[in-house]
Amino acid sequence: METGIKDLARPVEASAIMELLPARPRVLALGEPTHGEDALLELRNALFRQLVEEEGYRTIALESDCLRALTVDAYVASGEGSLDDVMKRGFSHDWGGSRANRELVCWMREFNAERPTDDHVRFAGMDGPLEITGAESPRQALTALHDYLTAHVDAELLPCTADRLDDLLGTDALWTNQAAMTDPSQSIGRTPEARELRLLADDMVTLLETQAPHLAVVSSPGDRDRAHLYGRTAVGLLRYHSWMADTSSARMARLLATRDEMMAGNLLALASRGPVLVYAHNSHMQRDKSAMRMWGHPKVEWWSAGALVSTRLGDQYAHVAAALGAMRHQGVDTPPSDTVEGILHSLAEPQYVIAAAQLDAVARDIRAVPRVSPYFGYAPLDPSHLPRIDGVVYVRDVPHD
Known part of the structure; x- marks a missing residue:
């Protein structure tokens, strides 16, 4: 089997990635099969540095809270704040403690330090303010959007006062109650107050659009971009909380789809300003x-952010999937030879990149089957997905950090 792929493998370099694609995509996504492994994140860092320096990408987006990421972006752009505080406050999912994420932020700051503002590489979060255990209060997004509008449009155009927003939002702990993730009756997402907040959020986002010519004169592009980010996030969070209160069989599918729709909205907004590198699962x-199973539910299916963005951007979207062979500290041993990972593992190289179409041809020849993972946190590549992936980056062994 090695003979079938050894001539197809290339070093994991920016040039090898770009050779897989018809042109530089506006959104280039590197997907990971598991979270939290610094060996994969270090490979991401090296590849992203090359893509920034050689291919002109100027935005890096990670699967992290889009609002928290504003703290990281301010730091890499101007050095605002201390690195320790930025790593603590600027990431969700506890990923600020990752050595590789810290190294990425440091490199971005160094890259920007001696460059003009219009040549800076920017940092962004593609995810909403969400965790697998629940969702944040919409307070930050709603109040920030209201503050922006208050500063720039006539008061009579605003749909409510800041005090009214505060009254409707109530106590943040009610929004962040983790019990609501598994018990819809614990959610406040469909109370009269929450329903009114959804209408107000919609009215404020509409005001952003209808006042666009005026806002373009009186505020900076950066301020307008952040206002739209606050608007997308407020609407998405309120929608997410509403589905947390749902008791139908479609509840989990709606929650997962809503999260990825928020991710897609963020990526499309970033892509409207220039080429984007994104790293996520x-x-x-x-x-x-x-598809996934969780908390005893039957398998749930939904369209991912990549599927949504690809539908909008066509060949201006590319997905290069990372795959791994062994991760023994998590009980993942040498892959079976009749899986995609088994095909890739037949080559002794520690890591390489290969065109997914070429790998698909080999997989079809041997009738490859999906790999079964003993570790719930690792998702192997499905052979049936290869025709719709642009490339595969293979890491033979993931060591314990």
Whole structure:
């Protein structure tokens, strides 16, 4: 089998990635099969540095809270704040403690330090203010959007006062109650107050659009971009909380789809300003439907952010999926030879990149089957997805950090 792929493998370099694609995509996604492994994140860092320096990408987006990421972006742009505080406050999912994420932020700051503002590489979060255990209060997004509008449009055009917003929002702990994730009756997402907040959020986003010519004169592009980010996030969070209160069988599918729609909205907004590099789980970046089981529910399917963005951008979207062979500290041993990873593992190279179409041809010849993972946190590549992936980066062994 090695003979079938050894001539197809290339070093994991920016040039090898770009050779897989017809042109430089506006959104280039590198997907990971598992979270939290610094060996994969260090490979991401090296590849992203090359893509920034050689291919002109100037935005790096990670699967992290889009609002928290504003703190990181301010730091890499101007050095605002201390690195320790930025790593603590600027990431969700506890990923600020990652050595590789810290190294990425440091490199971005160094890259920008001696460059003009219009040549800076920017940092962004593609995810909403969400965790697998729940969602944040919409307070930050709603109040920030209201503050922006208050500063720039006539008061009579605003749909409510700041005090009214505060009254409707109530106590943040009610919004962040983690019990609501598994018990819809614990959610406040469909109370009269929450329903009114959804209408007000919609009215404020509409005001952003209808006042666009005026706002373009009186505020900076950066301020307008942030206002739209606050608007997208407020609407998405309120929608997410509403589905947390749902008791139908479609509840989990709606929640997962809503999260990825928020991710897609953020990526499309970033892409409207220039080419974007994004790193997230393959399940969020693939063009095929995503699926998972959780908390005893039957398998849930939904369209990922990658599928949504790809539908909008066509060949201006590319997905390069990372795959791994062994991760023994998590019980993942040498892959079976009749899986995609088994094909890739037959080559002794520690890591390489290969065109997914070429890998698909080999997989079809041997009738490859999906790999079964003993570790719930690792998702192997599905052979049926290869025709809709642009490339595969293979890491033979992931060591314990």
